[in-house]
Amino acid sequence: MAFNPDVKRKIVRDKKTDVHHPCLMCGAKHIRPDAAHIIDEKEWKSKDKKGNDSKFNGIPLCPNCHRVFDEVLRPRLYKALQDFGATGLPSKWERNNKISV
Numbered sequence: 001m002a003f004n005p006d007v008k009r010k011i012v013r014d015k016k017t018d019v020h021h022p023c024l025m026c027g028a029k030h031i032r033p034d035a036a037h038i039i040d041e042k043e044w045k046s047k048d049k050k051g052n053d054s055k056f057n058g059i060p061l062c063p064n065c066h067r068v069f070d071e072v073l074r075p076r077l078y079k080a081l082q083d084f085g086a087t088g089l090p091s092k093w094e095r096n097n098k099i100s101v
């Protein structure tokens with residue numbers, strides 16, 4: 001799912017200059033950067049008192065880095081944090097959240 005348009009704008013655009021932020025991971029400037037959820041939308045909303053999206057749960061990423069974040073980085077972070085003893089981790093981080101062939 002996607003952020004609502006107002007929240008997405010806050011994540012991907014600089015408020016003062018109205019220019020898109022570069023990708024947070026690789027620094028590339030993209031004509032239409034993604035607003036990637038850090039915590040999956042459904043899981044985030046289940047914890048938010050009002051069930052809302054938040055700009056604090058999103059990062060601007062280019063499409064390539066968005067895929068790497070979702071499919072590779074989050075599961076690796078989950079494993080490392082779990083092995084370190086962290087608890088209460090986002091359940092969706094455990095596995096790749098996309099279906100890859």
Ligand SMILES: [Zn+2]
Binds near residue numbers: 026027028063
């Ligand atoms: Zn990138």
